[in-house]
Amino acid sequence: MKKLLVLISLVAGFLKAGAQDIPLNKGWKLAVGDSAQWASPAFNDQHWQSVDVFKNWEQEGHPNYDGFGWYRIHVVIPxxxxxxxxxxxxxxxxxxxxxxxDEVYLxxxxxxxxxxxxxxxKTGGFYGPRTYTIAANNPAILWDKENVLAVRIFDTGGDGGIYGTNFSIAIADVMDQVSVDNEADFNYGDRNSLSKSIKLVTTNHYNYKGKLAFKVTDPETNTVLYEKTNDATFTTGKPFTYTFEIARLEKKSYNITYTxxxxxxxxxxxKTETSPYILTPYPSAKPKINGADVFGARPGNPFLYLIPATGQKPLTYKAQGLPEGLKLDAATGIVTGVVTQKGNYPVTFTVSNRLGSKTKAxxxxxxxxxGLTPALGWNSWNAWGLSVDDxxxxxxxxAMADRLSAHGWAYVNIDDGWEAEKRxxxxxIAANSKFPDMKGLTDYVHGLGLRMGIYSSPGPRTCGGFLGSWQHEDQDAQTYGDWGIDYLKYDWCSYSEIIPHPDLAGLKKPYEVMRGSLDKINRDIMYSLCQYGWGNVWEWGASVGGNSWRTTGDIQDNWRSLSSIGFNQDKAAPFSQPGNFNDPDMLVVGKVGWGPSLHNTHLTYDEQYTHISLWSLLSSPLLIGCDMGQLDKFTLNLLTNDEVLAIDQDALGKGASQYVKKDDYQIWVKDLKDGSKAIGLFNLSDKYQTISLDKNDPALKDYTKFRDVWQQKYIVTTGKTFSAKVAPHGVLLVKVEK
Incomplete structure (x- = not known):
């Protein structure tokens, strides 16, 4: 389920509970349904369900429920x-x-x-953090007495309710309209130095005068490496800017605190943030061929493949053994054509430049x-939401063609918001004014050697309220074929209006219908099912023709969301296979925001390494969700590690197993086609810790080589155990070989 992420608040800045706040994390009650009586303080909610607002209402016993629900809490406001x-x-x-x-009643x-x-x-989906501010003399407030706060919710699909960590009542503070703007990218200097400028900003006309304390701490040793206090003054339109440089850093993240x-x-x-660190070595100037070892297409359908290769340009491409009907552009590396005969065709690619040549089977x-390996590409939603345009x-x-395609990234997918108001x-179906020529756009993408994706819903409307494919499946599939579409994300959304409480057959039906429609057209279209993991979709997604299927609700760019999704894929993992993959949702690295305003992901840099490592171990589609026009150095480095991507793209297609599960760490193990294994050691705690695995353990027995995949170098290990010190929320990703 994709939802429009919106922050609605009459105050800006940091809205975290302070010392004087009244916490509202406990004491909530829930009823699904709708009644005007539920707003009344006199209503007896004694028999309502007590709930934990750390969880959505699906997790609180209402699976697959969309529609109205009410939350109530009784609280004294002193x-x-x-x-x-x-x-x-x-x-x-x-x-x-x-x-x-929502509607909120006091x-x-x-x-x-x-x-x-x-x-x-009931119209539109405006998911996101919510803060309301009212006058202290508002007669709705009963000071020093019991108050009843009632929240009426309408959920358009997927997860529903109110949930999270920031529940409180407080007096609006002088700092509510102040924020530390640290959205600027870090600059990388010589000898692992970093520099950056941050700003103190406000929307308040109050003249702020005080001290800005800057501190850098090593989280491994808790040593303060640097601190400085500066005078700071600012007001509306006149921010205070502070520029710093940190010299000679190790390859790890440090905590930076602004007070x-x-x-x-x-x-x-x-405000705190962590510092980036670069692990992936820069590509050699010598030619190298990257990407998966296999690619599948159907006989008689248009074929498009870009040979992913790095090295100093210009590069020259050759191919031996191409099946009849295919041709290679030697200057671009793009293979096109049509193959009519089924079969396995072994091909040898060769890429050359003035420094040498490289071949690949x-x-x-x-x-x-x-879709024999998971899709590698970009999706517009996590960056632009409904503000996406041509x-x-x-x-x-x-940007993908220039900076990522050499590493195998290939799909450019438009999510919700492209559809015209009427058919x-x-x-x-037609595109709206933001997309004046969808066929021309698709031709442009294909001309770069990339593939084009689009979005729809089996219901009358999409999650964003645009036209869905209900009762027009054949027409829409044909239109996608005429445009040249290569990927379809099919999102449940308003299909709940058709079948409010579907059984297993009901869950399958809309995806079977569109599968039948796609099969009628002369085009290979990757088919991505999006229905949030309902009915254990991993058990039947392949049977309805899905190339991938969402196993979860929407991801957010925070550790709670990332970890709760990523580390709970163990039940789905065994169902991963070539052509059929589990999808724990799109990536939240880089600059995201669900449109039109963006921010740097709220994941720490260690959490981002965990994100890519775990998704690769799971054989998940890797769909970048950030602004591709603003790929900073860290994000680009994160997305171009060919050894990490090779784990995701391994031809065996198996998902990793959750090998060790502890409260504060986990170990995941993935079998690879060449007989080696990829192993992720994940630290779930907030402190550095050493994670070990006995070398006689079945996961390691008979393996003698340990390669740090992110740094692309072998690790020297001695003794009977393999041990690594792992950063908070971080990972060591290794490949073990015999």
């Missing part, structure tokens, strides 16, 4: 909140994340509302299966 506050005029209510739209009075295109919270203390109020604001399989897609395609008179 007048001492005002007495201890520097500012005393407004009350702030933090409600975690709302999924999707003692029966409506105090806030968000979502819905026409005032009706501003306002002189007049005594209030403080703290490759197999083209013409048969009934496509220009953004072209920028992304050009054409003959029933055909």
């Amino acid at each position: 007048s001492s909140l005002k007495e201890k506050a520097f500012l005393k005029d407004s009350v702030r209510i933090n409600l975690g994340s709302v999924d999707d739209n 003692n029966g009075k409506l105090i806030g509302k968000f979502g819905g295109k026409t005032g009706d919270i 501003f203390t306002d002189e007049k109020s005594g209030k403080t604001l703290v 490759f197999t083209i399989i013409i048969g009934d299966k496509i 220009k953004k897609v072209r920028v992304s395609a050009k 054409l008179p003959d029933g055909k």
Whole structure:
């Protein structure tokens, strides 16, 4: 389920609970359904379900439920909140994340509302953090008495409810409208130095004057490496800028803390981030062929493959053994044509430049299966949401061609938001004004040697409220074929209106229908099922013709979301095979934001290494979700490690098994086609820890070579155990060989 991520708040900056806040993490009750009586403070909710708002309502016993639900909590709001506050005029209510739209009532009075295109919270999906601010003298507040806070939710699909960590009531603070803008990229200097500029900004006309403390800490030893305090003044439109440089860093992440203390109020604001570190060696100037060892296509359908190769340009490409009907452009490395005869065709690719040449054995399989390895590409949603347009897609395609295609990245996928408001008179779907020429856009992408993806829903409407494919499946599939589409993401969304409570047959049906429609056209279209893991889709996704299937709800760019999704794929892993892969959702590295405003991912750099490592071990589709036009040095390095990508693209197609599961660490093991294994040692704790595995353990027995895949170098190990010190939320990814 894709949802429009929106932050609605009358205050900006940091909305975390402080010392004077009233926590609202416990005491909530839930009822699914809808009744106007549930807003009333007099309503008896004694028999409602007690719930944990760290979890969505699906996790609290309401699987597959979409529609209305209400949350209620009883809380005393003491007048001492005002007495201890520097500012005393407004009350702030933090409600975690709302999924999707909401109305908020305090003692029966409506105090806030968000979502819905026409005032009706049933329309549109506006998922995201929610904070409401009301006047302290609002008569809805009963000071020093019990208050009833009631939240009416409408969920458009997928996960639903209110959930997260930030639930509290507080007096609006002088620091609420202050933030540390650290969105600038780090600059990399000589000898592993880093520099950056950050800003203290505010939307408040208050003149802030105080101290900015800057500190760098080594999380492994807790040693303070550097600290400095500076005078800082700023107000609306006049930020305070601080520039720093950290010299001679090791290849690991450090904690950077910015603390501003306002002189007049005594209030403080703290922001932390971690420093990036580069592990992937830069590609050699000598030619090297990357990517998977196998590629599948169906007989009689158009064939497109770009040989992924690095090395100093210009490169020259050759191919021996191409099946009849295919041709290679020696200057671009693009293979095109049509093969009519089924079969396995062994091919030898050769790439040359002035420094030498490199060959690679490759197999083209013409048969009934496509997508023999997981898709590598980009999807517009996690960056642009519904604000995607033709220009953004072209920028992304050009960036992929220039910077990523040499490593095997190939798909450029448009998500929701491309569809016209109405179908054409003959029933055909059309693109809206943001995409004036979808065929021309697809031709542009194909001209770069890349493949084009699109999005729809089996319901009448998509998650974003645009046209779905309901009762137009044949027409839409033909239109996609006419445009030259290579990938379809098919998202459940409003199909719940057709079948509100589907059984297993009901879950399968819409995907079987579109599969039949896709089979009628003369084009290979990768088929991505998106229905959030309902009905253990990994057990039947292949049987309805899916090349991949979502195993989970939507991912967010934080550790809680990443870890809860990634480390709970063990049940699905055994069902991964060539042509059919589990999809734990798209990547949240780089600059994301769900459009149109973007921010640097909230994952730490260690968490981003974990993200790519785990998804590769799982044989998951790797679909970049960031702004491709702003690929910073770290993100580019993260996405271009050919040895890591080779683990994801391994022709055996197996998903890793959850080999060791402890409270604070896990070990995942993946068998590879050449007889070696890829092993991920993951630290789930907030501190450095040593993770060990006995060399006589079946996972390691008879293996003598240990290769650090991210650094692309062999590790010297002695003794009876293989041990590694792993960073908080970090990983050591190794390949073991005999």
